[in-house]
Amino acid sequence: MITGAEAIVRCLENEGVEYIFGYPGATVCPLYDKLTKSSIKHILVRHEQHAGHEASGYARIKKRPGVCMTTSGPGATNLITALATAYMDSVPLVAFTGQVSSELLGRDVFQEADITGAAEPFTKYSYLVKNAADLPRIIKEAFHIASTGRPGPVLIDIPVNVQTDKLDFYQPEAVDLRGYKPTIKGHAGQIKRVLRAINNAQRPVICVGGGIFAAEGQKELQQFCESINIPVVSTMMGIGAIPTAHPLYMGMLGMHGKSIANRAIIDSDLLIIIGARVSDRAVLLPANVSKNTKIVHIDIDPAEIGKNLDTFIPVVGDAKEILRQVMEEEPEKKSVEWTDALKAAREMLTLDYEPRKAGINPKAFVHLLSRTLPDDHIYCADVGQNQIWSAGNCEVRTGRFLTSGGMGTMGYSIPAAIGAKLAAPDRAVVAVCGDGSFQMQMMELATICQNNVDVKIVVMKNNKLGLVKEIQRKSYKNNESAVDLTGSPDIVAIAAAYGIPGRRIDSMDAAEEAIAQMLGNKGVYLLECVVDENEPSM
Amino acid sequence: MKHTISVLVENKAGVLARISGLFARRGFNIDSLAVGTTEDKNISRITLLVDGDDYIAEQVTKQLNKQIDVIKVRKLDQEEITRRELVLVKVKMSADQRGEIIDIVKIMQGEIVDISHTTLTVEMSDKPEKIDLLIDLLSPYNIVEVARTGTIALQKGAAIV
Structure with missing residues (x-):
């Protein structure tokens, strides 16, 4: 016993x-x-x-x-x-x-x-x-x-x-839950319908969500979109499903997404949703989308299909498995016209990476940071303006972009980075947060020190709860209420109190060298980036 | 529109709380819910009467199916089921009203299950509409208490959930 x-x-x-x-x-x-x-x-x-x-x-x-x-x-x-x-x-x-x-x-x-x-x-x-x-x-x-x-x-x-x-220790060999039998393989009839829909479509688009990572189907997704030439947009949870620099990737959709990604959805005649919930932040007007667009929804959770968007072809199962099944049916390669037009529109997008008069340009900074990091780096974004800057400008190659997508929980990035680093000690892990979210998680610096966890922390400091401030500017006549973070500590000094090296930069001129210094440091490092309080998230 | 949904669940602690919590959380309107054991002591049957359009009925079915403790969910076709409710109605009456009430109960094929100098308790098991009618017929008298179960239902013929 x-x-x-x-x-x-x-x-x-x-x-x-x-x-x-x-x-x-x-x-x-x-x-x-x-x-x-x-x-x-x-x-x-x-x-x-x-x-x-x-x-x-x-x-x-x-x-x-x-x-x-x-x-x-x-x-x-x-x-x-x-x-x-x-x-x-x-x-x-x-x-x-x-x-x-x-x-x-x-x-x-x-x-x-x-x-x-x-x-x-x-x-x-x-x-x-x-x-x-x-x-x-x-x-x-x-x-x-x-x-x-x-x-x-x-x-x-x-x-x-x-x-x-x-x-008396006895563990059953297998689990037997009669009420729980997830569907893995897609229904053969539905796969045939998906095939026909793809073959008949002129302007198909794939919208991929976090489900693709749960299914570990990134490779299959890339094969699928490349082999039949379909553009891909992602939800925030789906960022990095295919490399963000991939020619067929049009960016994140939704309220804080890329205009070209939203355009692609609206103009499409077939929208293939894979492992996404189609929440309000992702699709602003579900009614508008479904009017002219046929929708294929692939999800392992049948309760997600048809919940937020009328679905033309529901397919329940594992995203990787279903992508394989569809590819086995050899769908026709789509014309280059549609993808070329989108690619051209994407090229036209001007990225706002100009230096600022005061403070650093956070979009340019996260872009530079992610490009400097190794290909397989893990980028943990917090919640707030920093999340929008990161989601829109971070380059994901073979690594992962981790953030609290559905719940939008402030204080996620540093603990998530700790967990990620322990899971993959050989990969570079960075947490990017704001000064608001930093103060919801700064006690974890002790956890980092106690366990020698080598994560790099970037704090975008603007002394404001920036995203709320933006809402107040847009919808509440600029009446700033409870968004001022006066009273916050010196963040670099806080890090130093834990014995964590760090520095503060307030100009893009120093960014490249500061990133190199941070990444070159063996062990945890904190970089504070001073950002103007009126820097917009988009 | 009313939908009758039959749900087979594991007969264990916490299942009903999970299911009723689900309805509250997702804003589903439940007219009635009846739970009882089945021929298998490890399985309970929940019969639900849901008010809503087809979208709501589909969502209820899917969300129920998603519950680990839910074994089977079936939306029953109103035309192809036998539905029953049980009601107990206590009526306060004077001596000269007693005969009229007994007449109503007889016509409705209910039963008098308790009697006192001033009250009668009527029992009836029937379709919900018939139960409504009984209560309506007794309403001119002084109904002091009603206890009514939720609807239970089984498919007609050999069909099972």
């Missing part, structure tokens, strides 16, 4: 877990006690929310569930934002929370919170474990549910007594 805590550790080892991002507390003490005897490394975060984000950054790069762990009550509720962030962006997580002893459940005792109830809208599934003997099955199921179908976070809430109860 072993204890529940020992069983949990054994299960995590069986799942090949390398890292747990967490923060201990009374109700997870049995588990933390056993963790010290395991090969699994624990990364102590400085706030539970970041445990979830770090697990998210790890999961997105490692392509397997990230694991985080917190105590009951506030530890668990602090995790909710990270669960919601992962849920919206379909990131596989397995989150463990401690819970008060099962005989005390429901009595509002110290640090009791109904976390399975509270997190229900933000988790793919959750468990409140009643018997230690169920732990091996539940953990196996949790990893299966988190990582298959449309990935997402799974929460396991474990009362402290269940962690100390004894069990």
Whole structure:
């Protein structure tokens, strides 16, 4: 017989877990006690929310569930934002929370919170474990549910007594959930319909979302669009699905997207949506789009198809698998007229990379930064103006662009970068945030130092909550309300207080040399870029 | 438009909370919801009456299917199902009204299940429209309490969900 805590550790080892991002507390003490005897490394975060984000950054790069762990009550509720962030962006997580002893459940005792109830809208599934003997099955199921179908976070809430109860360890070989059988292969009839739609289309466009990464289908997507000559636009979550400099890539669509990408969608007669939710930020006027455009929607989650946009041909399944199936049918190569016109229009776009009178040009800066970084670099963008500057100007080649797309969670970039770096120690990882979002995550500098995580941090400092300021300028007669960040610390000095080297630049003249210095530094580095407060996001 | 949806779910803790939470969150209007066990003790059947257009009915079906604990979801064709509700109606009456009420209950094929000097309790199991009619017929009297289950339904003939 072993204890529940020992069983949990054994299960995590069986799942090949390398890292747990967490923060201990009374109700997870049995588990933390056993963790010290395991090969699994624990990364102590400085706030539970970041445990979830770090697990998210790890999961997105490692392509397997990230694991985080917190105590009951506030530890668990602090995790909710990270669960919601992962849920919206379909990131596989397995989150463990401690819970008060099962005989005390429901009595509002110290640090009791109904976390399975509270997190229900933000988790793919959750468990409140009643018997230690169920732990091996539940953990196996949790990893299966988190990582298959449309990935997402799974929460396991474990009362402290269940962690100390004894069990005969038995783990079933396979998972059997009769209510959960994700569809992988596309329906043959629907594939034929897709083929006909492509062959009949004059102006087809592919709109790709984050689902392509979950399916690991980037290579297939590129083959597909190249072999039949179809232009590609992406959602924010889909940035980097094909290299951003690819001749067929027209940029990100939507409210903050490229005009040419939106133009391509409006002018198209066939829109092939792959692994995207078609949210309000991506497609401003779904009604306008669907009027003249036939829509093929490929998604592993049938509930996404037809939710926001009327669909002409729904195809449920794995994006990679379906792209292969369609290619096997050998669709006709499309005429170059349509793609050439778009390519020409793309060439005409003038990029605003001129130096500014005061401060740096953030668009030019992130462009330069991403071009200087190695091809396979991981670029973590935060939320706010910095996200729009990054999304529109960062060059992704063979690497990844990570950001909180659906939830728009400020304070995502640094913890995501930590997780990403631990998942891929040999790749360059950069976090780009604003001075607002930096102050939501700066406690993680300690996590970075404690674990020697080599991430590069860029803070765009304009002393404002810039994106909100822009909304107030456009829609509230420039009445700036609560967007002034006066009182913020000297960010470079904050870094220095952690022993992190850094510098501040306020002119593009210094940008190239400063980037080289940052990337040349072995270990973490912080670069503060002074940006004019009236610098627009677009 | 009313849709009857039959849902087979795992019979375990938290399932109903998940499903009712889903409806609240996504703004689906549920007219009634009835839950009970089935021939298999590990499976419960939820019968839902949903008010909305075809888009809503499709969304409800898809979101239900997405739940891990949901085994099967079937939107039932109104014409091809047997539907039942159960109602208990307590009516306060004077002695001279008793006969009239008993007549109504007889005609409606309900049953008097409890009687006191001042009240009668009527039970009836039938289609929801018939239940509505019974309540309407009893409304001129003093209805003091009504307890009504949600609609349950099964397909006619050999068809099963």
